[in-house]
Amino acid sequence: MKNTPKLLIFDVNETLLDLSLMERAMNNAFGNEAAFQIWFHKLLMYSFAETIQETYNDFGAIGKAVLKMVEAHFNVHISEAETKTILNHILNLKPHADVVEALQALKTKGFMLVALTNGSKDALEQQIENAELSAYFNALFSVSAVKVYKPHANTYKYVLDSLNVSVEQAMLVAAHGWDIIGAQQAGLQTAFIEREKKSIYPLGKKPTLSCRSLKELVKQLS
Amino acid sequence: MKNTPKLLIFDVNETLLDLSLMERAMNNAFGNEAAFQIWFHKLLMYSFAETIQETYNDFGAIGKAVLKMVEAHFNVHISEAETKTILNHILNLKPHADVVEALQALKTKGFMLVALTNGSKDALEQQIENAELSAYFNALFSVSAVKVYKPHANTYKYVLDSLNVSVEQAMLVAAHGWDIIGAQQAGLQTAFIEREKKSIYPLGKKPTLSCRSLKELVKQLS
Numbered sequence: 001m002k003n004t005p006k007l008l009i010f011d012v013n014e015t016l017l018d019l020s021l022m023e024r025a026m027n028n029a030f031g032n033e034a035a036f037q038i039w040f041h042k043l044l045m046y047s048f049a050e051t052i053q054e055t056y057n058d059f060g061a062i063g064k065a066v067l068k069m070v071e072a073h074f075n076v077h078i079s080e081a082e083t084k085t086i087l088n089h090i091l092n093l094k095p096h097a098d099v100v101e102a103l104q105a106l107k108t109k110g111f112m113l114v115a116l117t118n119g120s121k122d123a124l125e126q127q128i129e130n131a132e133l134s135a136y137f138n139a140l141f142s143v144s145a146v147k148v149y150k151p152h153a154n155t156y157k158y159v160l161d162s163l164n165v166s167v168e169q170a171m172l173v174a175a176h177g178w179d180i181i182g183a184q185q186a187g188l189q190t191a192f193i194e195r196e197k198k199s200i201y202p203l204g205k206k207p208t209l210s211c212r213s214l215k216e217l218v219k220q221l222s
Numbered sequence: 223m224k225n226t227p228k229l230l231i232f233d234v235n236e237t238l239l240d241l242s243l244m245e246r247a248m249n250n251a252f253g254n255e256a257a258f259q260i261w262f263h264k265l266l267m268y269s270f271a272e273t274i275q276e277t278y279n280d281f282g283a284i285g286k287a288v289l290k291m292v293e294a295h296f297n298v299h300i301s302e303a304e305t306k307t308i309l310n311h312i313l314n315l316k317p318h319a320d321v322v323e324a325l326q327a328l329k330t331k332g333f334m335l336v337a338l339t340n341g342s343k344d345a346l347e348q349q350i351e352n353a354e355l356s357a358y359f360n361a362l363f364s365v366s367a368v369k370v371y372k373p374h375a376n377t378y379k380y381v382l383d384s385l386n387v388s389v390e391q392a393m394l395v396a397a398h399g400w401d402i403i404g405a406q407q408a409g410l411q412t413a414f415i416e417r418e419k420k421s422i423y424p425l426g427k428k429p430t431l432s433c434r435s436l437k438e439l440v441k442q443l444s
Contacts, residue, residue, distance in 0.1 A: 034256030041263035046423055048270035049400040053373045053407045057425050065424040069399065072421035151275045177291065178271040185275045199294035201268055202287040203279050 004221065005189055007165045008106060009141075009156070011174035012117040012124060014195055017131055018096050022089035029086055030076050038073060042066040044178070047118060047149045056147040059119045063087060090119075091126045095133060096195070102214035103136035106221070116141045116159050116172075118149050139163065151182020171208065173217065177201035184208075191217050226443065227411055229387045230328060231363075231378070233396035234339040234346060237415055239315035239353055247308050252298050260295060264288040266400070269340060269371045278369040281341045285309060312341075313348045317355060318417070324436035325358035331444070338363045338381050338394075340371050361385065373404020382410075393430065395439065399423035406430075413439050 010016055023036040043063050050056055057065075064087060071078055078086070107113060113136055117124045121142040128134050141162065143155045150156075160170055172183035175195040181204030184190045192200050192207040193214060200207060211217040232238055245258040265285050272278055279287075286309060293300055300308070329335060335358055339346045343364040350356050363384065365377045372378075382392055394405035397417040403426030406412045414422050414429040415436060422429060433439045 034259065037256065038259055038263065041260065041267060045263060045267050045270060046400060046425075048267060048274055049373050049403065049423075051274050052270055052371070053375065053404045055403075055407060055426075061425060068424050069421045073419045149274070151271050153275065178268060181271065181277075182275045185277060197295045199291045201271075202290050203268075203283060204277075 003168060003189070005111070005169055005171035007112045007114065007160075007163060007170040009159055009170060009172045009183075009188075010113065010115045011150075011172070011176060011179050012115050012119065012127060013090070013093075014198070015173060015175040015193055016095055016099050016115070016133065017093035017127060019090075019093060021093060022086065025086050025089055029078055029082055030070070030074050032074055032076075035070060035074060039063075039067060039070045042069055044118075051149045051152055058144065059117075059149075060087070060123060063090075091123060092130050093127065095131050096214075098214040099133070102218050103133065105218045107136050109218075109222070111221070112138050112163070112165075114139045114141060114159060114163070116143070116150070116155065118143050120144050151178050151185070153182070153186040156183050156186045156188055173214075177204065180207045181205055191220075193217065225390060225411070227333075227391055227393035229334045229336065229382075229385065229392040231381055231392060231394045231405075231410075232335065232337045233372075233394070233398060233401050234337050234341065234349060235312070235315075236417055236420070237395060237397040238317055238321050238337070238355065239349060240318050241312075241315060243315060244308065244311035247311055251300055251304055251308055252292070252296050254296055254298075257292060257296060261285075261289060261292045264291055266340075273371045273374055280366065281339075281371075282309070282345060285312075313345060314352050315349065317353050318436075320436040321355070324440050325355065327440045328443070329358050331440075333443070334360050334385070334387075336361045336363060336381060336385070338365070338372070338377065340365050342366050373400050373407070375404070375408040378405050378408045378410055395436075399426065402429045403427055413442075415439065 026036040043066050046062050124140050124142050141159050146154045146158045148154050167187040171189040173191045175193045175198045177200045180190045180192050184205040189208040191209040194212050209220050248258040265288050268284050346362050346364050363381050368376045368380045370376050389409040393411040395413045397415045397420045399422045402412045402414050406427040411430040413431040431442050
């Protein structure tokens, strides 16, 4: 790498935290193996749609709203209590197997580590605490402060401005193609983490690094 | 209705044209009943992501690109020839059963009818011709002229400016929640057509009209 970053900005859901617990619970409730995928895609779609039409609702509220749309999609009714149980899983996710060791190694190497999520600040704080990752992060950021969703440039800039770090010194680490292209377009370096089922967006700017896991990110940054 | 529109702007895919032919072909190719839904959601997600990060690629190119991502998602390889066959189905879709009669009735009643799609202008023209709907439309519009995707306000305004029609005189007719909220937010009236599996976005502005079919739209506009 010609320009090693000093700040690593981590996406949270799927990049650090394993959503399979929530996926199983939702698929069970709907009796359909695609329910979670449809829900998660709709959650992102409607978050993006709100940013495009210049409105803003909290990510959690959008998640609950689009679950109603998924009910209509599959013609299945989920009770209010069950809805709450399923959606609350997002606060209690485990980190992927490579996360703790990689964050520890990156921290030891002197990188500044922060998290940036489309989720709310409250949810993010609970997620990181419940996943026992608090010790690794210098700061936690939610797009709720700027009221637009990633991949809007203002979300990445908000983190950089808050920490007084220049765009050249920062790298976004994410398992989502749309997050990678947004950050790359905004001038940050990026590292794509190839989680299961995930791939980069073929028409977007290429990530600076592509890694099979966070362990490989540690290696590539060394 | 307190304010009958004079211009009806129709969304195309799913609202007028039945995508089930394409859905079956794609699901067969992937051997998975959710493949088309995942693909269509990704197509919209990445179109929206491009608009948010202020880039633009043609809808057809995005459709092809995200099909590669769906291949990675399901760990299935689709040949170049089969990809072309599947994606070309979008040019040869049949109208839903209620479309021809409703468009004829609306035209007879004196409404100005146009179509507005996130698809390319070329694709739209072929779709409308192959579906034998050309006779009903005064004009066909693609967002490619403004290089942002619906639900961006500029897409709806582009149609109004082109036809010199005021926002109060226009109604968007669509089966997609995200299209309805965008047009409603931009100041147009809207009619949501409740196609199978479709529902409105619970957090958005309510549509002016909700209709089970285009026949019901004709009735509600009479």
